[in-house]
Amino acid sequence: MSNNFFKKEAETASLDSIRNHQLEKLKLITNHVYSSNAAYKKLFDAKGVHPKDIKTLDDIVKLPFTNKDAFRESYPINLCCVEKNQLAEMHMSSGSTGTPVVMPYTLADIGQWADCMARCYYMAGAEKGDTVQITPSFGLFNGGFGMYHGARAAELFIVPTGAGNTQRQIKLAKDFKTKVLTGVVSYGIRIMEVMEEMKEKLPDLKIGIFGAEIFSESIRKKIEAGLGIETFDIYGMTETGGVGTLGMDCCARSGIHIWEDHYYIEVLDKETNKPVQDGQFGELTITSLTRQALPVIRFRTGDLSKIISREKCSCGRTHVRIAPITGRVDDMLIVKGVNFFPRQVEQALLQIPGVGSNYQIIMEEIDGVQDVRINVEADSSVTGYTVEKVLKETLGFSPKGDVFPIGGLPRQEGKAQRVFYKK
Numbered sequence: 001m002s003n004n005f006f007k008k009e010a011e012t013a014s015l016d017s018i019r020n021h022q023l024e025k026l027k028l029i030t031n032h033v034y035s036s037n038a039a040y041k042k043l044f045d046a047k048g049v050h051p052k053d054i055k056t057l058d059d060i061v062k063l064p065f066t067n068k069d070a071f072r073e074s075y076p077i078n079l080c081c082v083e084k085n086q087l088a089e090m091h092m093s094s095g096s097t098g099t100p101v102v103m104p105y106t107l108a109d110i111g112q113w114a115d116c117m118a119r120c121y122y123m124a125g126a127e128k129g130d131t132v133q134i135t136p137s138f139g140l141f142n143g144g145f146g147m148y149h150g151a152r153a154a155e156l157f158i159v160p161t162g163a164g165n166t167q168r169q170i171k172l173a174k175d176f177k178t179k180v181l182t183g184v185v186s187y188g189i190r191i192m193e194v195m196e197e198m199k200e201k202l203p204d205l206k207i208g209i210f211g212a213e214i215f216s217e218s219i220r221k222k223i224e225a226g227l228g229i230e231t232f233d234i235y236g237m238t239e240t241g242g243v244g245t246l247g248m249d250c251c252a253r254s255g256i257h258i259w260e261d262h263y264y265i266e267v268l269d270k271e272t273n274k275p276v277q278d279g280q281f282g283e284l285t286i287t288s289l290t291r292q293a294l295p296v297i298r299f300r301t302g303d304l305s306k307i308i309s310r311e312k313c314s315c316g317r318t319h320v321r322i323a324p325i326t327g328r329v330d331d332m333l334i335v336k337g338v339n340f341f342p343r344q345v346e347q348a349l350l351q352i353p354g355v356g357s358n359y360q361i362i363m364e365e366i367d368g369v370q371d372v373r374i375n376v377e378a379d380s381s382v383t384g385y386t387v388e389k390v391l392k393e394t395l396g397f398s399p400k401g402d403v404f405p406i407g408g409l410p411r412q413e414g415k416a417q418r419v420f421y422k423k
């Protein structure tokens, strides 16, 4: 697989020059948010810090944290740091609580997004004129438009299908010789399943760029084998400016490169709020260095990962690499005194031959005690007994549950919901 660069100088800069650049941008961005937004000024003042206190990168710890609540409390755009007539676009995510998080963009912010996303396309091996099929929805969700802005910058041929109508997606991919398929992870699986049903092959398809959901190694292997492609794990979120803003893994497949010229990353211990050592898991905390309309300062993402390496990668890039996201600080489930993560359930289920990729973890309270039911999709060779046995080995207790035929459980458009709370 080729390894192209979109901005080679930025992507391969020396560590010293990255740090100098980050410090210069950190000073500018703290000044910008402090002087242009009253809510930001209040946060700084409450912490007793002024932008002029930022003299080295380590001084970042003096700055206040932001989180999803800060966004929600400032709905619609009270954290915005530019005049409304400077805005060009907005995106929004509702999350599980339903209270929206809004991200406004200036034209320069769209350019910054396109730059990050175009780097991801090139890093995956896309080249000018290649067909890219964009399957996330075009709307408030940032996935569709972000992949579109980046594909324009990378001069790809865009097939903007948006979400849904999987049979038509497959037909268009065949007719327009799609080389790069983009989407949320669970939609990659859906396309694979429908292709099998249709007995269709896509010989031109080479690259899959997937994200927005945990991308476990087992799911990756399944998609790669099923579609005959190489996959890439793309990372980003509404608050940092959308898909691809944070980075993606490269063909060396040794961690997600974070675009450090645009973002400063910290990995923090959730309890002490102090940085953990490289190699240890913690909460990713992000500061946007180059955005105008709404840069985030020390944004607590809630995502768990760790620094894998700060060394130059074999792909030539020098930007820090993190492990794939393993979960959210708040998605740990506790049943019968056992702590576990949805990802562990997924890994256990995928070991069983014949079990499909769609499943439900239903948390329910029975007589005041938290219980869990795990429903899976599987072919007729799989019995409830086998599923229960494997889950017991993983979780240490036997959850109840049912085995449905493949396609028997409901699917959502967009990100798959795995955990349901039943009252």
Ligand code: DLL
Residues within 6 Å of the ligand: 093, 136, 142, 143, 183, 184, 210, 211, 212, 213, 214, 215, 233, 234, 235, 236, 237, 238, 239, 242, 243, 244, 301, 303, 324, 325, 328
């Ligand atoms: O999900 C952006 C995106 C769209 C990324 C399409 C990749 C592909 P939000 O809806 O704001 O934005 O959700 C952001 O999704 O905090 C993570 O918890 C999760 N997430 C995003 N990418 C990954 C990934 C988009 N590669 C939230 N692996 C983040 C695991 C991911 N989780």
